[in-house]
Amino acid sequence: MTEPGNSWLKHHRLIAFYVLAFLLSWYPWLLALLRHTTSGPNPLGPFVAAIVITAATEGKTGLGVFFRRLIRCRFGIQWYLLVLLVPPLICVLAATITIGLAGSRQQTLRLPTPHEWSDSVDRFILIFFFIALGEEPGWRGFALPHLQKTFSPLQASFLLAPVWAFWHLPLIGNEFPWPIVPAFVISVFGGTLFQTWLFNRTNESVLIEMILHAVVNTVGAGLLFPQFKGTPLVVLWSIYAILWFAAGLSVLIFSSDRRTRQQLN
Numbered sequence: 001m002t003e004p005g006n007s008w009l010k011h012h013r014l015i016a017f018y019v020l021a022f023l024l025s026w027y028p029w030l031l032a033l034l035r036h037t038t039s040g041p042n043p044l045g046p047f048v049a050a051i052v053i054t055a056a057t058e059g060k061t062g063l064g065v066f067f068r069r070l071i072r073c074r075f076g077i078q079w080y081l082l083v084l085l086v087p088p089l090i091c092v093l094a095a096t097i098t099i100g101l102a103g104s105r106q107q108t109l110r111l112p113t114p115h116e117w118s119d120s121v122d123r124f125i126l127i128f129f130f131i132a133l134g135e136e137p138g139w140r141g142f143a144l145p146h147l148q149k150t151f152s153p154l155q156a157s158f159l160l161a162p163v164w165a166f167w168h169l170p171l172i173g174n175e176f177p178w179p180i181v182p183a184f185v186i187s188v189f190g191g192t193l194f195q196t197w198l199f200n201r202t203n204e205s206v207l208i209e210m211i212l213h214a215v216v217n218t219v220g221a222g223l224l225f226p227q228f229k230g231t232p233l234v235v236l237w238s239i240y241a242i243l244w245f246a247a248g249l250s251v252l253i254f255s256s257d258r259r260t261r262q263q264l265n
Contacts, residue, residue, distance in 0.1 A: 044130070047138050124215070
């Protein structure tokens, strides 16, 4: 006989996951607010929440499926090339358009120095094993598969994106200045669309999502955005967000996924 509490949890596992993920992520920020200071979220919150809810609702079998997604790496090399090349290409394109709009005298794009390249390797490793590992198993490894049991990939993406964007609230006004917040939100929607397509095309691999997340943050936040200030930075973010949204929506719509196509009809 199923216990009433466990039955409720199984029927509301996504809600339970969201609540727990936010609590485990936001507690440093909430404590900082009480001390009148600032702090970002704990990136490991979604990962831990996904483990807890999966263990409580699906047991060892569910945990096995969950953790296998994290190490799933057997798919074509083209997918690795995709996640390594697409973020830099979008960054370069966004920067080129921004410079074209601002004028070459006002803004230029320089190549990273050897020291910056070296720092980027360290940054990538840190992001991969802390931020990407903390977020992707929760958003893509847990929430997305459960959403796609009921909704099309397109619908699931638009349901997950605002949750993921709102999760970044502790960073708003600090890491993300207010003028770029709208563009950041659009970029999250675009990234979610792209990542849903990637997840479905790589046999539900979370590993490839973690690599993409680490590349995006390393190239964008680490190398590109620091080169722009003021209005050019806002313009850059806006173009960057539009490009990601266009890329994500395009690949998801024009993929061979029947459920996505049916949703558009």
